[in-house]
Every structure is written in structure tokens, then in C-alpha cells.
Amino acid sequence: MSRPAETTVLSMRSLSIALPPGADRALAVSDLSLDLYRNEILCVVGESGSGKSLLANAIMGLLPNGVRVASGTIDFEGTELTTLPANRYRKLRGARIAMVFQEPMTALNPVLTVREQIDEALVAHGVGNAAERQRRILELLDATGLPDPETLQHAYPFRLSGGQRQRAMIAMALALEPDVLIADEPTTALDVTTQKQILELLREIQQRRRLGVLFITHDFGVVAEIADRVAVMRLGELVEEGPARQVLDHPRHGYTQKLVAAVRGLSDTSGAAREHRSEPVLSILGATKTFVTATGGFFSGKRRRVEALKDVSLDIAQGETLGLVGESGSGKSTLGQAVVQLLELDSGEIRFHGTPIAEMPRKERERVRPKIQIVFQDPFASLNPRHRIRRALTETQVIHGTRRADALAQAERMLDLVGLDQGALDRFPHEFSGGQRQRIGIARALVMEPELIVADEAVSALDVSIQAQILELLADIRDRLHLSMLFITHDLRVAAQVCDRIAVMQRGEIVEHGNAQEVLHAPSHGYTRTLCDSMPGKEWFV
């Protein structure tokens, strides 16, 4: 798919970007040489800390304080960017090189309407009169597939959905017809179905306008979906570069092979899906929850009702892993929180070994509660930053009456089980990496000897290679300790790897429920089919 005949628009030669003293390493990007051609999508792939985002910022001249280009050149159609004065850079930025950010809610100004924000860019670069600008704005909104541009242009960002915001963001980036578009993880914050639409939109616009797109991502699925060429970065170094097909199907560098294998591993479902016929450990019967929030001030009396759960019923057998899959707002996390008793249901009940938890006497409830534990999504928020690991792992045990020495011995056993050594006990959470913290989070859940673990997006915040390790660890622990697991995720690929059964949720309801293999390969409900089709890079790895 590469087009060597096309001319180079952006050319980096021996580029090094220096981090401030005291950072993890001296150079965020070291000795990188890379070309971007007209009319292509070049994906820069890497895990967190690979320097890919700083590379984008360096091209835009937006490096944060203390970070600077140490050596090398960035050539944009004959203009040297690294030494360009600020006033000339301003003319270039937005007009010739535009950028789309990861989080459209923070990238858009919340107090300006969509029209005002695009208009501002046009005015700043002195484009036409008011009537002409208005025509352009409508054209752009229409081109990015936003419904009813006439009305929508007057909307504020918070009125738009995530996908619409990203479309508005893209419209803004295209306003001055740039030659180069830099997209920094533009679909990472979006749901899969929306992601698919945005990727299609970017591809279509790129081809129509013959843009050079530098697309930064961590997801090889997205790469397979959209890239013409791929550049793989690791710890600031370019480890591999080439046409997309070649890199994806025949990666040469060991690191690329590892990353590709991690993604392919996710789609390998042969090991999963076992039958379980024992009595259910946990039953959810007719769970219903409606959130009511006041809007428009104290006295207005206006209420917004969100039905998070509508009559949801599920069983989880001993040793079984049930996947709960859905997009944001589907109610899957609400259900998870209800299971661990973090919130009360409006109606319906949750039974533990056949007894409704809500009806248990207080003593009994206190005894049962720690048997259902939770592992959270964000390993940086789930551990108290002021407590040493020793305390994080023993405190709850001591509260439930375990002797301090026994609690410590248990903590040591569980640390060992999750693959960390005893030295971890005396350290604080900030001294660990994200993957290690997630292991500690799992150990904290395990010290109480639970029967059921709710894993709420437990691997979503981790890099793919770490993700694979944690998934393996969870599956291993589940088998060894005969645990049941409620695995909540937005990612069908992840669910397919660890789950025996999958329940798909949409707007508070379970729309499909069955054996993992069947749900994934022969979905019966329309929504499940859409979800499956939206998996980025589906053709490539299935």
C-alpha cells in the first residue's frame, strides 16, 4: 500500500528530544529518522513512555517546559521547524500542520460553541469575510459527518457525544486545509463502535484531500485498520519501520513480534470456555437501578433519570468466569458495584450461595462481604498513596479479626502468588509500575480469600504486553484457587481470552448471553454483531 512515488512532506533526521534532568531517561526520543509522505497514513506505535506523543508535540512546536529538541532536524517542505521563530511557527500551526488530540472534551473549549471555535481558527489566519467563513464551517461540519450542521454548529461541546466531539475536533483541524494532520491517539477515549466510524472518517478525508497523516496509537488493531506504513517505537528509539502489511504479518524486530503476538494472543480463544454445572456462587435476580440527578439548580425541581440497570439477571457458577461486555454507559460497572455492595439496587436482589445478601443478618453480611472482592481499572488510583504495601495488604484482614502475624504471612503468600517479592511490602505504591500495582491490587483482593472477584476493566489501563501478563495471572489464579470471576470490560478481544460465558450489555439491559465462543463467532443480536464488526483490525487477526 505504500506509495514511494509520493513526495515527502515531513522529514525528521537524527532527531533527539531531551527530557529535564531527573527524568526516567535522558532522551525521550533518540536519534530518530522518519519520513512522512503526502497521501499516506503513517502509524507511530508504541507503549506508554515510548516517546511517541513527545514526537508529535515536537513537530507541532508544543513541547512542554523543560523538554527540548537536543539535536537533529525536522524539515517541513523545506522549512526547518526546530529553529523556527515563534511568530512564524504560529502561521504554520493549524494552517499547514494540524493536530487532533486524544480527549476531545478537554481539547475543545467548553464555553464556546462549535461554530465559534472553528470560526476563531479561520479568523486567526485571516480567511475571507463572515459569510464565506460561515459557508466553510457548514461545509466542514458536513464533511466530518456531523448530523444537521445548521443546528449543531451552535451547540456547546458538552451537548455533543464523544464521537461528535471528535468529529468537531477533526473539522477544526481541517478548517485551513493543512498538508499534514497529526492525530495523537484520536480514538483511544472512544467506544469501539464510535472508534470504527472515526477511523473510517479519517481514512476517507485523508484520501480525499491527499493528506499526510501521522497517526499515533498504542493499538495494533487500529494500525491494522488504518495504516499504510508503520513505525514502531520503544523507549525513544525507532525499532522497526515499514509497510503496514509487512510489519504486521512479518515483524522483524523482537519487540514488534512481542507486541503483535500480544494482540494476536488476545484473539486466541482456544484455551477458554469451559462448562460449569455447579450451583451458582452468585445470582443476580432482576437487578434494577435508576440514577436521578437534579439539573438546573436547587429550586427548579428538574430531574434527569438514567436507567443504569433494567431487570438484569445473571448466574455465576463456581470456578467460572463471566464476561460482562458493553460500551460506556451500558451499566456494566453499575452492576459490578452492586455485586460488591458499593451501591444499593432499587429492586431485585443479589444472592450469595442462594441467600439474598441484603436480607442476611448484619453479622452474617459482614462475614460474607469480604468474600466478594474487586480489582479496579486504574492502578494509580486503587492503592492509597500514603500507605505502604504491607498496610494495604494486611489492614482489612486485621479488621476482620485475623492476628497481625497471620495477616502478614497471608500477604506474603499472595504477593508471591502474583509474582512480586517480599521486598514490595515496605514500599509505597508510587515506587511501582502500573503493571506491578495492578498485581498488588489483585493481591489485596486475594488476601481475604474471596470466592468471587469482580474485575472492573482490570486490564484496560495497561499496555498490551502488560495486559497479556495480567490476564494470564488472573486466569492462573482463578484456576488454582477455584475462584469465580465477573470480568467487566469494553473490549471483546480481552473478554474472549479469559471468559467462559459472555453477557453483552446495552443501555442497562443484557441483549445477548451465552458461551464465549458462540457470542464472539456467531453473535445473534444486532448490537453484538456491531460490536464484533467494530473490533479494530478484525480482518487482520481473526
Added chain:
Amino acid sequence: MSDFARRFLGSRSGMIGLVLLVLLVLMALSADLLYPQDPWRMAGRPNLPPFTEGFLFGTDQLGRDVAAGIVHGARMSLMIGFASSVAAIGVGVVVGAVAGYFSGWVDDVLMRLTEFFQTIPSFMLAIVLVAIFSPSLESIVTAIAVVSWPPIARLVRAEFLSLRQRDFVKAARVGGHSRTNIIVSQILPNALSPVIVMASLMVATAILIESGLSFLGLGDRNFITWGFMIGAGRTMIRHAWWLSAIPGLAIFVTVLALNLFGQGLSDVLNPRLSRSTRT
């Protein structure tokens, strides 16, 4: 902790503030050694200018040693500053923590109460309280505490509102920890950094309020204070300027030291503002 100390040592304003504060505290502690006699006692001829033989800062209109007053006054000012701040922080933290953790109607009630105190000009309220309860050490400390706790309560409430949503708090709830345990040992330690910074600035404000009260004649007459000295000296300002200027300078240095110290603490405890962001 060593990391904390190292970073604080690296903060110049914090170190200047700390050194000044240590000197002030040493001065206050050694008041009875430096000037063993009663500072109210007439020691020499009245209105002697500074640097007269035997009187470093001169004497006032009744022949009292100004230097003795400054040294003994430091004791009062610092004591009232610290005591009232401790009381204000105690009340503020409890109110803020309860409001922030429980939210809902508890929060509504406590915050309306806080706003009630905030809408009254604080110095006026302090004057009224001291006047009603007659000027004494206890009533002054109480009055200053009563007018200073609302900002602390609001700050702690805001911290609690965001911290209570964190996963580690949810984990503690799943683990069956009691509410008291969650508030005191899970959330509070994470909310304290801004409170500590605010506290150091609050001591400075308390010293200023106390000086203001003493200046107006609402100080405790058993103890000499800087504010009283300024108030007593103001009628003589054209003949003996130092009677007002020297205690004024003492207040200025103390408040400056506390502010510098607070700024140093803030730099160290809010790493997001001082350290460059990582990518």
C-alpha cells in the same frame, strides 16, 4: 520523609522562613533569660531613643524597656497564633471531613453553617466576641479560632469530595472498614498537604488579628503584646516613632517568615506545581 526534607532544604523561600521562625521561637523561649524582669516595669527615663546605653530599642513614655516588650511579646504573639490555628484547624477539618464524606443533606447543613460564618466580616466578629466575653487569653484565642475555621472546612470538604470517589476508598469499603477508619486513616492523610500549607499562613493571619485586637485595647492586660505596644505608642508617633515602628517591624518579620515557610511547604507538598510533568 528524607525526600521531603531534601526538597524543603532546596526551597530557598522555605528555608529563609524556617530560619526566621526558629530564631523567633528561640527568642520567645528565652525571654525570661534575656529579660528576667517584668516587661511592664519602669526601667529607665521615658522616651529614650533606640541604641541608648542599656536599652537596645529605647524606652516608651513610661520608661518601659521596648526590647523587653518585643521579646516577651513574641511569646504571646506566637502562642496565640499557634493555639488559635490549632483550634481552627481542628474544627475546620472535622466539619469539612464530615461534610465531604457524607455529602447529601449533612453537607448542605454544614456548608450553610460555614457560609453563615463566612458572610460576617471576620475582624468585626472577632471584636464583638472578645468584647462580649471580656478580653482574656482564652477569649482571644477562641474568637480568632471562630473566625478562621470556615476556609479550612471548605478546603477539606473539597478534598474529601474528590478523594471519596477514588478506588482505594472503594476498596476499603468493600473490605468492610468502618466509616471512621476510612475518614481518618484512608482519606485524611491524602487531604492534609494543602491544609498544612494553609495552616502556616493562618498562624500569620491569627497574629495579625491578635495585634489588631490589642491595638484596639482588647488584649489581655496580663501580658504584653506587640499590638498593644503599637497602640500605646501611636499617640507619640511624632516624638518617639520607634515605639510603634519596632513592634510593627516585629509583626512584619513574623508574618513574612510564616508566609515564606508556607510557600516553601506548598512547593514541597504540591509536587504538581513545582516538578515538571512527566509524559
